[in-house]
Amino acid sequence: MNAKEVKRRTFLAMGAAAPAILKGQAAGDTLRVAFVGVGNRGSFLLRHGLRVPGVKVVAVCDIIEERARKAADMVSGAGGSARVWTDFRRMLDQQKDIDAVVLATPDWTHKDIDIAILEVGKHLYAEKPLATTPQDCRMVATAAHNARGIMQVGFQLRHDPNRNAAEKFIHAGGIGKVLMCHGIRHGGDLPRNIPWYFDRSKTGDIVVDQGIHILDLFTWAIGSHPLRAMGSGGTNLFVNDPPGRTVMDNYNLILEYPNDVRVNFSHHYFDPPGFSGDQERVFGSEGSVDLVAATWQPRQKRGAVKLDVPNAGEDSTYMALAAFADSVRNNRRPINDVDSALRSTLLPIMATRAILEKRIVKWEEVAG
Numbered sequence: 001m002n003a004k005e006v007k008r009r010t011f012l013a014m015g016a017a018a019p020a021i022l023k024g025q026a027a028g029d030t031l032r033v034a035f036v037g038v039g040n041r042g043s044f045l046l047r048h049g050l051r052v053p054g055v056k057v058v059a060v061c062d063i064i065e066e067r068a069r070k071a072a073d074m075v076s077g078a079g080g081s082a083r084v085w086t087d088f089r090r091m092l093d094q095q096k097d098i099d100a101v102v103l104a105t106p107d108w109t110h111k112d113i114d115i116a117i118l119e120v121g122k123h124l125y126a127e128k129p130l131a132t133t134p135q136d137c138r139m140v141a142t143a144a145h146n147a148r149g150i151m152q153v154g155f156q157l158r159h160d161p162n163r164n165a166a167e168k169f170i171h172a173g174g175i176g177k178v179l180m181c182h183g184i185r186h187g188g189d190l191p192r193n194i195p196w197y198f199d200r201s202k203t204g205d206i207v208v209d210q211g212i213h214i215l216d217l218f219t220w221a222i223g224s225h226p227l228r229a230m231g232s233g234g235t236n237l238f239v240n241d242p243p244g245r246t247v248m249d250n251y252n253l254i255l256e257y258p259n260d261v262r263v264n265f266s267h268h269y270f271d272p273p274g275f276s277g278d279q280e281r282v283f284g285s286e287g288s289v290d291l292v293a294a295t296w297q298p299r300q301k302r303g304a305v306k307l308d309v310p311n312a313g314e315d316s317t318y319m320a321l322a323a324f325a326d327s328v329r330n331n332r333r334p335i336n337d338v339d340s341a342l343r344s345t346l347l348p349i350m351a352t353r354a355i356l357e358k359r360i361v362k363w364e365e366v367a368g
């Protein structure tokens, strides 16, 4: 028996006695996954999860049964078969062949569901944000540290081929010393068919729910959390639209990091169609990188240089799920693990506080 077979047999034997894979033990060829929360994001994750080699979707769960059934149909359409659940706790209790869970329920539910899944020893791919308050974020992080399974958080842009290549270039010293990051996320308003997006008490507001991705990328490039946040924002166009709206429709942030590094980020929903765009640029002593395009512009030369991009054009969500399966199999720490997710969720919570309280907020106030 070769080493791979030994690993596989060990995994299968364990599966009979104890479905959870213990940390330090590799999974075999097949990772049996349940998708919990199959609305907008969860069904997109499922679509890509079904393409990942070695992933077998064995269960789907949503409190809205119709959505769970639709998700099961997607699995059947791809040649598989998934059990349908409307209660994730019953699913975890009764379906013993689940190795890992992909979770995409609304933001305010993350803390309790993440912890429940981690406590029963499953591997967990959980959507961002980690939670909506600093205390809840720390509770999830503690549960992940004590868990037998691996936890990866839904910062899938870290796996986007262009952005991943650009970050590697920065980390290898390609642009010299990082001096500043500048980001723009200008587009249309949030989707009207998902009412909870407009309720600050359910999301932590739009920095936590939306701006979080780009701020995570900048923090990854800089390699440290910010020391201070200042900002200004509000609701200027979509006032009480939809009725009861409590989230902002625009804000601007300045974040100060160690060594005098700054992040400048502008986010609004005022762009008319055709006028939209993201910009994610990291400026260094030797030149600057555009994360979205994976190009680098040396300081002294005219003309951007395209970086070498493995898996160019592949979807970031597919790449993130493939990386999750790979991390489980090889017991490898994900690049968007719980510690990076803790930092990258505390950051927008800090920034939101700065905006709402109209003052400079220090990292210690959220890091606790």
Ligand SMILES: NC(=O)c1ccc[n+]([C@@H]2O[C@H](COP(=O)([O-])OP(=O)(O)OC[C@H]3O[C@@H](n4cnc5c(N)ncnc54)[C@H](O)[C@@H]3O)[C@@H](O)[C@H]2O)c1
Binding pocket: 036, 037, 038, 039, 040, 041, 042, 061, 062, 063, 064, 067, 086, 087, 088, 104, 105, 106, 107, 109, 127, 128, 129, 154, 155, 156, 194, 209
């Ligand atoms: N990473 C990304 O780019 C990205 C993009 C969009 C959304 N998200 C995140 O994904 C999550 C879901 O967002 P969405 O847009 O899909 O919202 P959604 O409302 O469309 O979907 C959430 C689903 O979860 C279900 N649900 C709620 N509580 C549940 C429970 N206890 N058990 C099982 N199912 C439950 C709902 O019925 C719904 O179908 C959020 O955390 C959001 O921040 C991430």
